[in-house]
Every structure is written in C-alpha cells, then in structure tokens.
Amino acid sequence: MTDAILEPTVQPRRRPDRPKLRAGNRLVRFKKITQVGIKSIYSHGLRSLLTVLGIVIGVAAVIAMLAVSEGASFEAQQQFRDLGANNILLKSVKPAEVEASSNRGFGPPQAIIYGLTLADVETIRSTIPGISNVIASRIVKKNVWHLGRSMNTDVVGTAVDYPTSRNYNLRSGRFFSETEMRDHANVVVLSDEVANVLFPIDNPLGLSIKIDSDYYNVIGIMESEGFSNLGQNQAGSSNAAPSRIYIPFTASKSRFGETTTRQTAGGMERETVELHEAIIQVDNQESVIEVGEIIEQILARRHKDIDYAIEIPLALLRQAEESALRDQIVAGAIAGISLLVGGIGIMNIMLASVTERTREIGIRRALGAKKRDIITQFLIEAVILSGVGGVIGVVLGIAIPFIISAVWGMTTIVTPVAPLLAFSISALIGVVFGIYPSMRAADMDPVEALRHE
Amino acid sequence: MTSLEPNPATGIGNPPADIDSVAQSVVASLKDIRKTYYMGALAVEVLHGISLDFYQGEYVSIMGPSGCGKSTLMNILGCLDKPTEGTYYLGGEDTSEMDDDELSTIRGARLGFIFQSYNLIQQLNVLENIEMPLFYQGYSEQDSHEIAMGLVERVGLEDRIDHKPFELSGGQQQRVAIARALAVDPLIILADEPTGNLDTKSGAEILDLFDELNQQGKTLIMITHSDELAERSPRWVRMLDGKVESDDRRNS
Numbered sequence: 294m295t296d297a298i299l300e301p302t303v304q305p306r307r308r309p310d311r312p313k314l315r316a317g318n319r320l321v322r323f324k325k326i327t328q329v330g331i332k333s334i335y336s337h338g339l340r341s342l343l344t345v346l347g348i349v350i351g352v353a354a355v356i357a358m359l360a361v362s363e364g365a366s367f368e369a370q371q372q373f374r375d376l377g378a379n380n381i382l383l384k385s386v387k388p389a390e391v392e393a394s395s396n397r398g399f400g401p402p403q404a405i406i407y408g409l410t411l412a413d414v415e416t417i418r419s420t421i422p423g424i425s426n427v428i429a430s431r432i433v434k435k436n437v438w439h440l441g442r443s444m445n446t447d448v449v450g451t452a453v454d455y456p457t458s459r460n461y462n463l464r465s466g467r468f469f470s471e472t473e474m475r476d477h478a479n480v481v482v483l484s485d486e487v488a489n490v491l492f493p494i495d496n497p498l499g500l501s502i503k504i505d506s507d508y509y510n511v512i513g514i515m516e517s518e519g520f521s522n523l524g525q526n527q528a529g530s531s532n533a534a535p536s537r538i539y540i541p542f543t544a545s546k547s548r549f550g551e552t553t554t555r556q557t558a559g560g561m562e563r564e565t566v567e568l569h570e571a572i573i574q575v576d577n578q579e580s581v582i583e584v585g586e587i588i589e590q591i592l593a594r595r596h597k598d599i600d601y602a603i604e605i606p607l608a609l610l611r612q613a614e615e616s617a618l619r620d621q622i623v624a625g626a627i628a629g630i631s632l633l634v635g636g637i638g639i640m641n642i643m644l645a646s647v648t649e650r651t652r653e654i655g656i657r658r659a660l661g662a663k664k665r666d667i668i669t670q671f672l673i674e675a676v677i678l679s680g681v682g683g684v685i686g687v688v689l690g691i692a693i694p695f696i697i698s699a700v701w702g703m704t705t706i707v708t709p710v711a712p713l714l715a716f717s718i719s720a721l722i723g724v725v726f727g728i729y730p731s732m733r734a735a736d737m738d739p740v741e742a743l744r745h746e
Numbered sequence: 747m748t749s750l751e752p753n754p755a756t757g758i759g760n761p762p763a764d765i766d767s768v769a770q771s772v773v774a775s776l777k778d779i780r781k782t783y784y785m786g787a788l789a790v791e792v793l794h795g796i797s798l799d800f801y802q803g804e805y806v807s808i809m810g811p812s813g814c815g816k817s818t819l820m821n822i823l824g825c826l827d828k829p830t831e832g833t834y835y836l837g838g839e840d841t842s843e844m845d846d847d848e849l850s851t852i853r854g855a856r857l858g859f860i861f862q863s864y865n866l867i868q869q870l871n872v873l874e875n876i877e878m879p880l881f882y883q884g885y886s887e888q889d890s891h892e893i894a895m896g897l898v899e900r901v902g903l904e905d906r907i908d909h910k911p912f913e914l915s916g917g918q919q920q921r922v923a924i925a926r927a928l929a930v931d932p933l934i935i936l937a938d939e940p941t942g943n944l945d946t947k948s949g950a951e952i953l954d955l956f957d958e959l960n961q962q963g964k965t966l967i968m969i970t971h972s973d974e975l976a977e978r979s980p981r982w983v984r985m986l987d988g989k990v991e992s993d994d995r996r997n998s
Contacts, residue, residue, distance in 0.1 A: 321890075322881045325874075332869045656865045659826060660926070661854015661882040663847050739826045743865070 322666070323673075330674035333646070334681070344642040345682030347635025348722065352686025352715040353693060354631055358624035359711045360694035364704035366617030373613060375460050376606035379578055381585050383571040385409050387564070388598035404552045404563035407600040413592060414571050421587050423576045428452045431545045432569040433553050437538060438503040439491040446487055446536045448504060449570075450545020456515065458572050466498050466513030474541045479548075481509040482539040488514050502538075507548055509540060581607045632718060635682065636726040643675050643730035654734050655742025664735035671734050675727025676720055683719030687712045771802035772835075773933050773965055774823065779832035781818050792818045794988040795832070800934065805960040806967050807976035810985035817938070819985070820969050824857055824936050825849045837933050854882045858927030862939035864919040866911040866926075873898065873907040876925045883930055890929075897925035901955065917948030924955060928964075935959070937968040941975065953978060 334341045376382065385408025411429065418427050430451040436443050455461075456468050469480045481502060488497050488511075497511040515537075540548075552565040573588065575581045585605040592601055647654070654667055662670075691712060694705035781793040792815045800806060810816050821827035822834060825841055828849075834841045837856055844852065859865075866875045873894050880890040898904050901921040903914075911919050920940060927935050937956070941949035953975065960966055960979075968979065976982040977996075984992040 319884070321887045322884070324887075325878075325881050329867075329869060336869060652865070653867055656867060657878070657882075658850065659824065659853060659859050659865075660879040661850055661930070663850040663882075665847075666850075666882060740821050743826070743861070 323669070326666070326670045327673055327677070329670065330677050333650075333674060334678060337646075340642065341678060341681075344638050345635070345678055345685065347631065347638040348679050348682030348719050349635075349686040349689065351628055351632035351635045352683050352719050353689035355624070355628035355715040355718075356687060356690025356707065356711045357693040357697070357705075358628060359621065360690075360705040360707045361697060361703065362617060362620040362624055363706040363708060364694070364698075366613060366620070367706055368704045369613035369617070370610055373606040373610035376604070377459055377572070377574070378607045378610065379575050379581060380458060380606055381573040381575065381581065381588060382604040382606070383409055383414075383573065383588070383592075384602045384604070385566050385569050386600055386602045388600040404565045406565045407598065408566040409568040409571055409592075409601050411567055413595055413601075414568065416595070417573065417588055417591055420591065421584055423580050423584060424573055425576045426454055426458065426572075426574040428454050428458050428572040428574070429542065429568045430455065430570040430572075431542065431549075431566075432537075433545065433549050435504050435549075437487070437491065439497075439500070442491050442493075444487060444490045444536070446538055448545065448549075449537050449539045450542045450549075451539055452542055455539065455572075458574055462516045464514040464516050466511070468513055468539070469541050474543055477543040477547045478541060479507055479509045479544060480512045480540065482513040482515055483511055484515050484537050486536045487538050505548070509544075515539070578607065581605060628715075632722055635719075636679070636722040639675055639679055639682075639723060640726040640730060642678070643671060643727055644733065646674070647671060647730050647734040650734075651737060651742045651745040654737055655739050655745065658737075658739035659743060667735040668731040671731035672724065672727045675730070676723035679719045679723030679726075680716075683716040686719065687716055690715065772799050773802050773837060774798075774800040774967075775835040776819075776822070777833045777835075779819070779822060779829045779834065781815070781822065781827070782830045791830075792988050793822075793829070796988075796990055797832075798983065798990065798993070800965065800967060802965060803960070803963050804965055804967075804981060805956070805979045807979040807982040808967065808969050808985060809971060809973060809976040809982060810991075812971060814985045815988040816969050816971075816985050820936060820938050820967075823934070823967060824859060825853045850882075854879055855930055856933045858930065858932040858935040860920070860923050860927050860935065860937035860940045862942040864911070864916070864923045864943075866919055866922055868911055871908050871910055872903060872914070872922050875911070875922055876929055879926060879929050893929055894925070897928055900928075901925045915948070916944050917951055920944060920948070920952050921955070924952070924959075928959075934965045934967055937966065939969055939971070941970075 387405070387407055409429075414427050414429050418424055428451060430449050433448050433450070434445065435448045436445050437448070449455075453469060453471055453474055456463060463482070464485060466482070468482055469478065472478075473480050481504075483491070483497060483502075491497065491502060492500065497514065499511065501508045501510050503509075551567060552563055554563050573584070575584050582605060585603060585608070589603055592603070657667065657670075691707055694707055697703055698705050776796055776798045779793055779796040780791060782789050782791045784790075796815075796819060808816050808819065818827070822829050825834075825836065825844075828842065832842075836852060839852070841849065841852065853859075867878065870878065873891075876894040876897055877890040880893060885893070895904075895907075898907055901924055903918060903921055903925070906914060906918065911922070914922065920943075924935075927937075940956075941952055944952060956966055956968070957978075966979075968975070970976055976984075979996075981993070981995045983990055984994075
C-alpha cells in the first residue's frame with residue numbers, strides 16, 4: 294500500500310497557481326458577502342429592527358422637520374409676497390389712552406377720532422420721492438343683504454388699483470373703474486366667501502345687494518386666496534379678511550359718512566376714522582425699507598398718539614427667511630443628534646454580532662478570508678442595516694408631512710434633496726459606525742476565534 | 747521507521763532509502779519548530795523543536811495525549827499560527843516570511859480544514875458552505891457551483907444541497923466539511939479529530955471516506971488521540987510533551 298501511494302508513477306501534483314482575483318469575481322464575492330449580511334440581519338429580525346429604529350427616527354425626523362419648516366417658510370413668504378414686496382402698509386390703530394378716556398364721563402359717548410388721514414397720505418405722497426401710488430381704504434363693518442340672506446362683513450371702500458397692488462385676482466367680472474369712482478357709483482365687488490353665502494345658487498354678477506338702505510350692483514368676484522391675516526383690518530374687526538366686499542372709496546365716504554357706530558359690550562361706540570388702511574407702493578424694492586423709515590418719522594411728527602401701524606412686508610419677509618433658516622438649523626441639529634444615537638446603536642449591535650459570530654470569523658479566516666474580506670463583510674452588514682433604516686426613515690419622513698398637512702392643514706414641502714441627503718447620511722453612518730466593529734472582527738486571532746464557543 | 751532530515755533550502759527531504767523517486771514530492775516540511783506561549787511573565791514552550799516531512803499522497807496520523815502539543819502543531823501546519831522558531835515550508839514556500847494576507851491566501855488555496863465540530867456556517871446551506879472557500883480564491887460563480895456540485899455528489903449528499911447544517915446529522919455535516927475542504931483542491935487536508943463528535947458508525951464512514959480520498963492521491967494529515975484510529979493510516983507520528991516520540995510506517 295505504501296508503494297502504491299509513493300509510487301513514482303503517481304504524478305507529482307501540479308502546483309496550484311496562486312489564484313488571481315479577477316474584477317468580475319471580486320463582484321461575486323461581494324455579492325456573496327452581501328447575501329450573508331442580509332441573511333444574518335434577517336435571522337435576527339426583531340433585534341435588527343430595534344437597532345435601526347434610531348436611524349429610522351433620525352432620517353424620518355430630518356425629512357419631516359425640513360418639510361414642515363420648508364412649508365412654514367413658504368407659507369410665510371407667500372403671505373408677505375401677497376402683500377407685495379414693493380408695498381408699505383399703513384393702518385389705523387385705536388390708541389389705548391383714547392379707548393380708556395372714551396369710557397369715562399356722562400352722557401352719550403363722544404366719537405373717538407383717531408387714525409390716518411387723507412392729509413397724512415397726501416404729505417407722504419408729496420414729500421417722499423419714489424412712491425408710485427398710494428391706495429387708501431376705509432373699512433366699515435356692515436350687514437349686507439340679498440333677498441332673505443344677510444352677512445356681517447367688512448365693506449372696504451378703496452381705489453381702483455387695490456387688487457393689483459395686493460396681487461389679488463378677480464375670479465369673474467371686473468373691479469370698479471375710475472368713472473364709477475368719480476360718480477360715487479353703487480357698485481360692489483364681492484369676495485368668494487361673501488358671494489357663496491349671499492348667492493348660493495345664482496351667479497351674482499348683474500344682481501344687487503343691499504347695505505343699509507342702498508342697493509349696490511355686483512360687478513365682480515374676487516378670489517379669496519391671497520388674503521392673509523396681515524391684511525386684517527385692525528381698526529374695525531378681527532374677522533378673517535376673506536369675507537370682504539369692495540366698493541369705491543368715494544361711495545363709502547358719501548354713503549356711510551366719516552363716523553361709524555359699533556355695538557360693543559358696554560353699549561354703542563362711535564368712532565371717526567378717515568382712513569383705515571393705506572397701501573403705499575414704492576418704485577424700487579431696494580428703497581422700500583428706507584421709505585418705510587421716513588414714513589414712520591413723518592407720521593410720528595403728525596400724530597400725537599400712536600394711532601397707526603406700519604407694516605413692511607419686505608422686512609417681514611426677510612425676518613421670515615431668517616427664522617426659516619434658524620428653524621432648519623435647529624431641525625438639522627436635532628436630526629443630527631438622533632442620527633448619531635442611531636449610529637451608536639448600530640455600532641453596539643455590530644459589536645454584539647461580531648462577538649456572537651467569532652467562530653464564523655475563525656472559520657472564514659481558516660478558509661482563506663483575508664482581514665480585508667472580514668472588514669468588508671461586517672461593513673456591508675452595517676451599511677445594509679443603516680440603509681434599511683434609512684429607507685424606512687425616508688418612507689416615514691415622506692409620509693409624516695402628508696399626515697401633518699391632512700390633519701392640521703399646514704403646508705409641508707418635501708424637497709427631493711431632503712430624502713436623498715438623509716439616506717446618504719444614514720448609509721454614511723453605517724460605514725462610520727461599522728468600521729470599528731469590523732476592525733475588531735478582522736483583528737481576531739484565527740486560532741482563538743476557532744476555539745470560541 | 748526512518749527519521750527524516752528535511753532540507754528546507756531546496757524543499758527536498760531525505761526520503762526513505764527504498765523510494766528514491768519521491769524526493770521532489772515533499773509537500774510540507776517542518777524544521778526544528780518551536781512554539782512558546784507567553785502568559786504574562788511566564789513563558790511556556792509547547793513545542794520543543796519538531797522536524798517532520800510530509801510527502802505527496804501520504805496519509806499521516808498525528809497522535810498523542812491531550813496537552814502534548816498536537817493541536818499547536820496542527821495550527822502551525824494550517825498556517826493559522828506561526829512558530830516562534832524554526833521554518834515551515836509548504837509546497838516549497840517558506841511560510842515564516844509571509845504576512846497575514848499571504849497566509850490567508852495560502853490557507854485558502856493550499857490547505858483544506860476538517861474540524862472536530864464541523865465548523866459549518868449555520869446561515870449557509872450545504873452547497874453554499876462548500877462554495878465559500880472558492881469565492882475567497884476568486885473562482886467565478888459558475889465554476890464554484892460546478893465544483894461544489896461535483897463534491898456534493900462525491901460525499902453522497904446530492905439530495906441535501908439546500909439543507910442548512912442544523913438539519914443534518916453529525917456524519918452528514920462532517921461530509922459537508924470534507925467536501926468544503928476538497929473544494930480548492932488543496933495540497934494537504936488537515937483533519938483535527940474528525941470523528942471526535944461522531945458515533946462509531948458515522949465515524950467509520952468518515953474514515954472510509956478518508957481512505958478513499960487517500961487512494962485517489964490526496965495528502966491527509968489527521969490529528970487524533972486514539973491509537974486505534976491512528977493505526978488505520980499508513981504512517982503515524984506519536985507526540986509526547988511537545989516532541990516527536992516516534993514516526994512509524996506500516997509495512998504491508
């Protein structure tokens with residue numbers, strides 16, 4: 294038997310060539326390692342799920358928070374843009390001292406006189422260069438009627454340029470003309486909401502509504518969109534702006550007079566306000582803020598009390614943009630922290646996995662795996678883990694803003710960058726937090742690893 | 747029978763006088779191997795200068811009581827561990843100069859391991875376990891599959907290729923391990939107590955398979971603590987206290 298084995302006729306065994314790794318076969322190995330990684334993650338389903346929870350929450354938080362802050366800043370910017378970036382808004386505000394004094398004394402209460410005047414507006418227009426237009430409005434709260442239906446609404450007496458100055462659109466019909474303005478014509482433009490209440494079935498165009506004892510022809514319907522809470526009339530009501538109707542400024546003045554009466558809790562209150570609101574349009578957007586400061590100085594000189602307010606949409610827009618940026622930084626920091634926590638979770642579980650699979654590492658090393666192969670294997674596993682967390686997080690992160698929009702009616706905007714960014718970060722976390730456990734795995738002594746129970 | 751004096755410089759051993767022509771077919775050569783473990787300040791020498799040559803197509807048993815250093819010797823033969831002193835030539839290459847990557851490669855390409863506890867990877871099925879060493883050597887998916895299928899048939903498990911190790915009996919698992927060890931067509935198959943966890947019948951089947959492989963020209967080195975098993979093989983090396991006590995061949 295010995296002869297048979299050692300017989301010279303037995304060809305000396307070929308020396309196996311040192312195998313060379315071809316690129317394609319490296320890919321095969323990669324694929325096999327990935328499969329093992331998936332199997333291993335899958336075999337510890339619950340544990341893997343809990344592990345990636347940190348990443349899931351982190352990624353979902355990044356996307357959802359960015360979507361909400363993006364939506365909020367879009368909404369704010371939209372509001373200010375609607376007010377017109379070239380505009381300065383002036384409003385009459387009832388000063389606090391006047392309010393107090395009017396309630397004292399006997400007899401019928403005196404009409405309170407406050408607010409902006411045509412003279413103010415005229416001064417502003419004539420002294421400050423670069424103002425292209427001034428649109429002054431009076432806002433009076435009235436009951437408006439059509440047949441049996443009525444509604445309490447703000448009647449805005451304004452100029453013909455009003456809709457263009459505030460980027461409002463007419464849904465149908467037209468706004469009133471210069472001629473109608475000159476003639477103090479009884480014409481009215483309804484907002485969508487008022488039109489729906491008073492004319493649930495009919496097309497209101499061509500019909501008329503009654504305010505006090507006068508009838509007004511409906512000549513147009515205005516879109517409700519584009520109104521903002523900043524457009525609210527502070528002088529009269531805190532009603533939502535959309536329930537407004539528009540008549541020529543001249544008509545408002547001649548029909549309603551300058552003094553209006555209001556029902557209050559303590560009885561009747563009379564006030565005389567010449568102008569409730571004025572929109573000042575500036576030629577050049579760059580000088581808006583400067584013009585706003587000059588107006589403030591002029592009004593401060595002309596008014597004893599602070600019975601006016603100045604709003605500069607552009608300045609508010611800038612503020613909104615700044616606060617949106619701040620929101621995003623805060624959101625980013627919170628998300629970053631949860632991703633970090635998620636990453637540490639992954640590192641933790643990878644270390645546990647390495648310990649549990651010490652023997653497998655030993656076997657693989659004995660069967661020819663280089664350190665590099667072991668590192669790759671565990672790194673891939675960590676990346677799969679964090680990647681899966683990332684995908685779930687992206688899905689949740691896109692879903693949450695939709696839910697927020699549906700439930701709270703907030704505008705949310707998911708930009709394509711956010712999910713992409715969040716997912717890349719999660720994959721990166723897999724690499725970063727996978728490196729240390731992988732190195733530990735690779736640095737094991739094969740003999741020790743094989744002996745491990 | 748004959749004490750072999752290897753010649754590491756040429757990889758040529760001093761063959762038994764009656765068989766001159768096997769001179770070039772020394773596959774593994776140990777020269778004065780010493781291994782010392784350090785436990786703190788304490789140095790324990792486990793191997794006290796072992797010199798052995800293994801020839802192409804040989805079936806050698808290494809036996810001895812536990813603690814005699816045979817496992818350490820096995821780890822050195824398997825390139826899993828490096829000797830503290832001495833040289834080890836495997837297939838004509840000096841392994842003492844090799845770095846970790848080169849040792850990994852030589853393990854994967856030149857050696858086949860069979861362990862007492864099978865050491866299959868639990869998440870992989872029979873076929874995947876057999877294919878595994880091939881991927882580390884850069885075989886293509888198709889080649890690996892063909893080789894593994896051939897080996898599955900050879901160990902008689904062709905109807906179990908989809909089974910996971912825990913679905914197999916010990917004997918079957920050991921046969922998968924043998925197939926895995928054969929996959930890269932190694933120079934030497936190292937078996938460490940291959941029947942230690944098996945019942946007599948399964949153990950006998952594994953040993954029969956070893957005989958068969960040896961007859962087909964495979965070089966086998968088996969570690970065992972059982973004289974009975976050792977004497978089945980044509981050559982047996984007996985170790986005691988980190989030294990070779992005897993090196994015998996059966997004359998039949």
